[in-house]
Amino acid sequence: MQYIMTFFWTFLLTEMLTYVVSxxxxxxxxxxxxxxxxxxxxxxxxxxxxxxTDDQAEQH
Structure with missing residues (x-):
């Protein structure tokens, strides 16, 4: 579900950006x-x- 929603929101934002720029x-x-x-x-x-990953974030 995480992958589907990520693509959904990326798709919406990219289409809006494409429309505005064009x-x-x-x-x-x-x-x-x-x-x-x-x-x-x-x-x-x-x-x-x-x-x-979370391991790298915890080291900083």
């Missing part, structure tokens, strides 16, 4: 661009969370 640039909104960016961002979030 609107400010006067370009056409492209749904697939936001979808691809949200998939990449979700994978990066999972990698960062795996690299930053």
């Amino acid at each position: 609107s400010m640039n006067g370009a056409e909104f492209n749904f697939m661009t936001g979808l691809i960016l949200s998939i990449i961002a979700t994978i990066l979030l999972f990698i960062f969370s795996a690299l930053l």
Whole structure:
């Protein structure tokens, strides 16, 4: 469930960002661009969370 909700919120925020930036640039909104960016961002979030374990946080 954690992975699904992470992707859901990443997807929503990325689509909003894509819409706002394309609107400010006067370009056409492209749904697939936001979808691809949200998939990449979700994978990066999972990698960062795996690299930053609780053991490393306790040492600092």
